[in-house]
Amino acid sequence: MDKTISFIQPSRSNLKYLKWSYESIRKNLGYRHEICMADDFSDDGTWEWMKEIAKKDQNVKIHRNNGPTRLGHTILYDTLVDMSTNDIVMIYHADMYALPDMDTEVLKHIKPGVVVSATRIEPPLHPEGLEKVLMDFGIEPEEFKEQELLKWYSEDYKPQQKTTEGIFAPWAIYKEDFQKIGGHDDLFAPQSKEDSDIFNRFILAGYEVVQTREGCVYHMTCRGSRFADGAQRNPMGDVTMVGRETDEWLLQNERSTRNFARKWSSYCLHDDYLKPYIQPKYDIGYVVKNCDITGLRGLEPWSDGMFIDNETLVEHYIKEEQPNTQFDLKKRLTEKLDNDIIVEFDLSELNQEEFEVLLILPEIIKDSGKVGEFTIGIFNIKINKIQTYEKELIKCNTN
Numbered sequence: 001m002d003k004t005i006s007f008i009q010p011s012r013s014n015l016k017y018l019k020w021s022y023e024s025i026r027k028n029l030g031y032r033h034e035i036c037m038a039d040d041f042s043d044d045g046t047w048e049w050m051k052e053i054a055k056k057d058q059n060v061k062i063h064r065n066n067g068p069t070r071l072g073h074t075i076l077y078d079t080l081v082d083m084s085t086n087d088i089v090m091i092y093h094a095d096m097y098a099l100p101d102m103d104t105e106v107l108k109h110i111k112p113g114v115v116v117s118a119t120r121i122e123p124p125l126h127p128e129g130l131e132k133v134l135m136d137f138g139i140e141p142e143e144f145k146e147q148e149l150l151k152w153y154s155e156d157y158k159p160q161q162k163t164t165e166g167i168f169a170p171w172a173i174y175k176e177d178f179q180k181i182g183g184h185d186d187l188f189a190p191q192s193k194e195d196s197d198i199f200n201r202f203i204l205a206g207y208e209v210v211q212t213r214e215g216c217v218y219h220m221t222c223r224g225s226r227f228a229d230g231a232q233r234n235p236m237g238d239v240t241m242v243g244r245e246t247d248e249w250l251l252q253n254e255r256s257t258r259n260f261a262r263k264w265s266s267y268c269l270h271d272d273y274l275k276p277y278i279q280p281k282y283d284i285g286y287v288v289k290n291c292d293i294t295g296l297r298g299l300e301p302w303s304d305g306m307f308i309d310n311e312t313l314v315e316h317y318i319k320e321e322q323p324n325t326q327f328d329l330k331k332r333l334t335e336k337l338d339n340d341i342i343v344e345f346d347l348s349e350l351n352q353e354e355f356e357v358l359l360i361l362p363e364i365i366k367d368s369g370k371v372g373e374f375t376i377g378i379f380n381i382k383i384n385k386i387q388t389y390e391k392e393l394i395k396c397n398t399n
Contacts, residue, residue, distance in 0.1 A: 005033045006084035007092045010076035012040040017095040020141040024097040036080040041067030072190020078183040090172040097218040105215025117171040117211040120219040159213035166273035167209040182396030192256035196268035261301035279362040281390035285339030289346040340385040349378040
């Protein structure tokens with residue numbers, strides 16, 4: 001029996017894109033694949049449309065978050081994976097158009113322990129990248145140049161490589177492999193950085209990542225909560241995204257970025273094809289002299305423990321920041337640091353260049369390779385024990 005895919009599509013008040021995406025799957029890939037859709041408390045008739053489609057299409061499963069709190073795709077991806085009935089699931093955005101044979105090309109490479117991404121063809125909303133193809137066939141369904149896209153794709157699209165190593169949505173995986181590592185981490189709910197987190201965990205778990213260049217989607221991009229309205233063109237006809245992010249998205253992206261730093265002690269790191277690489281995760285504590293609220297906000301996420309000699313300041317910061325994280329800040333901000341590695345410095349001497357030393361400290365420790373005490377610039381570094389903990393982050397137990 002041929003392999004089939006369960007497409008995983010959460011949606012929040014972006015019905016016209018979801019309709020466009022659903023129709024492309026059925027038109028170009030047929031009805032053999034399952035489509036699992038979730039309505040995240042939408043206000044544009046999404047749930048009513050989903051119920052109508054589910055009556056007509058027996059290979060559709062639907063779920064609704066009745067609100068009033070938004071769950072986000074970090075949670076709803078996993079809800080839909082649990083609902084799916086196929087062995088293979090594909091994380092698939094509601095603003096993606098499935099090009100002919102995309103499923104066939106993905107399934108050529110899928111097997112247990114392998115994550116397969118399709119290639120995105122996108123309008124130039126974001127900078128160029130080796131993992132995608134920039135071509136403008138429209139930025140809204142009502143202006144979508146479908147026939148031009150299909151003609152270009154069948155006649156002119158000639159990828160130089162059949163596959164590369166990298167991962168980005170849409171990506172497919174065996175459901176068992178997805179659930180084995182616990183799915184997405186709800187530390188990043190409702191959205192932002194949940195993909196970078198799970199991609200790191202795939203790599204650490206030993207999964208192979210493959211991007212097929214012969215199976216593609218057209219991706220209108222950013223049609224969820226990131227933007228308040230559709231993409232716009234300036235008078236010259238160019239796409240512009242300047243100043244378009246909603247306050248909600250900006251605040252959540254900041255929260256998730258800080259939580260990513262707390263968990264991984266690094267930014268999201270990847271090569272030019274978007275294959276992740278992971279720094280060693282050491283247990284590092286900071287002892288900071290002359291610390292103020294700005295320094296505390298900037299430094300706390302990058303440490304695993306921190307001591308500053310100002311109890312009032314610590315209490316103020318915990319009250320302000322604790323609602324934004326699942327990490328227990330009282331345990332992280334303590335005078336009894338027992339971290340494997342202790343870094344002491346004076347905040348008044350910290351500049352951007354010195355801060356960047358903190359960011360690459362895991363690589364410095366890896367190269368030093370021994371217990372002991374030494375100084376780099378303004379930092380006095382005492383290594384009590386050398387042990388890495390990144391593999392303890394593979395399994396997510398929060399959902």
